[in-house]
Amino acid sequence: MPIPKYDEMMLPLLQLLIPGNTFHTARVIGRHRWFLGASTEWPGVEPVDVEIGNVDALAAKYPCRRSSHLPSARQGIGRRARTPPP
DSSP: OOOOOTTGGGSOOSOOOOOTTOOOOOOOOTTOOOOOOOOOOOTTOOGGGOOOOOHHHHHHHOGGGTTTTGGGGGTTTTSOOOOOOO
16 A cells, blocks of 8 residues: 555545555644544454554653653543644
8 A cells, every 4th residue: 555645645534445464554734733643443454453652662662752752652541642733
């Protein structure tokens, strides 16, 4: 599956199919400061195919990103999410 071009990503997609045996990620480009995204595991997913990130290990490996990116990874765990900037 080809990576969507930036202009194609401006369409209001509610869901994007990610084929099996692929890796997916997201990044914020341009002057945008935040991204609201989610990923789900479908019924019947094989545990060997799922890798859960370790926020503390990532913070240790990438200390320059600790304050700007990694705290948002913990927002959904028992905390109220921050309001995105205008």
